[in-house]
Amino acid sequence: MGNSYSTHTGSGWWGKLPLVMCFRRRPQIVEVKLLKNLPFKLKFYITIIDIIGLLILFKSIDVFKIPNLGDFLFFLILAVLAESFKVDLPYGGGVTVGFAVVFASILLFGASAGAWIAAVGILLKDLHNFSSTPLYKRLFNAGMFAIMAGASGSVYKLLGGMPGHIELGQNLLPIAASILVYAFINITLLTVVMSIASGNRPVSIWVSNLKWATPHYLALGPLGILLGLSYTNFGYQGVVLLLIPILAARHSFKLYMEMRKVYLETIQALASAIEAKDPYTKGHSERVAQYAVKISREMGLPEDRVEIIQYAALLHDIGKIGISDRILNKPGSLSDIEFETIKSHPAIGSQIIRGVRFLEKASELVKHHHEKRNGTGYPDGLKQDQIPLGAEILSVADIFDALTSDRPYRKAWSIKEAVNQLKKEAKAQLNPNVVNALIRVLEKEGVV
Ligand SMILES: [Fe+2]
The missing domain is CATH 1.10.1760.20 (Arp2/3 complex 21 kDa subunit ARPC3)
Structure with missing residues (x-):
């Protein structure tokens, strides 16, 4: 949140006005000067x-x-x-x-x-x-x-x-x-x-x-x-x-x-290092983090929780570091064994960051970012409210960014198409409150 309406703490309204200059995939925030x-x-x-x-x-x-x-x-x-x-x-x-x-x-x-x-x-x-x-x-x-x-x-x-x-x-x-x-x-x-x-x-x-x-x-x-x-x-x-x-x-x-700023910058550097190899996922974690933060704030979560969700979003796929590039970048469909290997990335990621004290809470969210409300997700097949809310926010932000980004096998979907898909998935797999919060964010930014 850039700067300037003030309290003595300055933590009041320092936000820039969300003027959408041009929105293809991401909103650009500019400050109004006059x-x-x-x-x-x-x-x-x-x-x-x-x-x-x-x-x-x-x-x-x-x-x-x-x-x-x-x-x-x-x-x-x-x-x-x-x-x-x-x-x-x-x-x-x-x-x-x-x-x-x-x-x-x-x-x-x-x-x-x-x-x-x-x-x-x-x-x-x-x-x-x-x-x-x-x-x-x-x-x-x-x-x-x-x-x-x-x-x-x-x-x-x-x-x-x-x-x-x-x-x-x-x-x-x-x-x-x-x-x-x-x-x-x-x-x-x-x-x-x-x-x-x-x-x-x-x-x-x-x-x-x-x-x-x-x-x-x-x-x-x-x-x-x-x-x-x-x-x-x-x-x-x-x-x-x-x-x-x-x-x-x-x-x-x-x-x-x-x-604290250095913490965040270190995590951002780590996230971009993981993605640097693959042009299709470049910037994905950073965007997922931006969406996740907006959704969390829209849902009225306190700032300390928003911060944990942001860290988790930046690192949600860090476990892919433990999976071979041959499987990750395989163009065709995956065999059962290969898919099982991919499915291990949330647990590996959570294990990697669990040892870092300030990421302890984020590790739980990383672990469960592929759970589905009907229990068909992984790694633990959690259902409904067993899934931490932060993980559900990551999940929605992750899917939304994946859908609206180009992939080797398809072009990016439009925002409208992605939102319709999320609405569909909200019925059985995603938390509808989180999906609605994302839709409200996009509406406020004037993109849907
Ligand atoms: Fe993932």
Whole structure:
């Protein structure tokens, strides 16, 4: 998921708009650079958020007249830096500690300053690479952040919180409420934009946003309080001292995320090495992985499961490495013994990757990617719900890509023909929910 609508984690809607440029077999995703090229509904929504955000900022303009303007500007710059120091997540977006800075600003200076600091922080992030995010996305994020911080700061004050006086004992309720309001508005506004852009159901997007956002805000809220307290007690030096362990933690997290990226790249390299010999299967695993990920997300599976399914999809035929090329590439029909040998590839593949700790769960899916719901599949002849859902997703993605690709013995089928075939097979062999999810994905991409 490329980049740019934002939360402080950046894990919100960073997705590119699925504009299908030309679809023969695979959709090409491009990012829309200009607001005027967006669909009307999305344009309307973004404009409304921008206007509300602007009104809040306009109403808060007095903040530039406050006596401690220097302190305010210090936090404003800190917010820009915090939003710019992002750690990329493997599936797009990234994590920043921007919320801690904004929340500290709300506690120290109130709603108006918080709104300005939040909005400017996200608007001016990555100044060195300003064009990397389209301007309308920056403005949308700024509008949304002004709303979030303005509302959160108002709730804090309404419930008795005094900006500038952080008393944990007395202010627990206003502090908790303002964090919740901030998170709730963020999740909700993002859900709407993601739902309009992707066409997916808002409820499932809201739930998945809630899942990543809750731990994020709960973790960074206390950091914001600490930042505020350090500032009140020790001034600028207090903030700088606190930033040292945060930067160290960021570094470790960054290394961890890079390691996960390396995992994926290693698996991709392995998959393409297996396929390099055969021009007909070249790119097959990568495409199966793309379809499998889309189907899984369409079915609302959590990201950690999607990741396992992606790994399994890339490696689903790795067991073919243990089967002789003479059988694999045989042009005519196979003898019973040869077919039995081919049928051993899921078990061999699962055995190969089982020893790798982060692929343990994927190995189960690899093992069962040729099972059929009526029990006629292999290796174990599993039936119905005995087959892991991830394996059924692999199976549908695998068959769909095989049908829509050229083979030595036939030309590629059209998408329509392939979908009709899957519908037929869904009656006895494939999971109909998975087939329907694939059809919905293809419909959204405008190819059926
Ligand atoms: Fe296979």
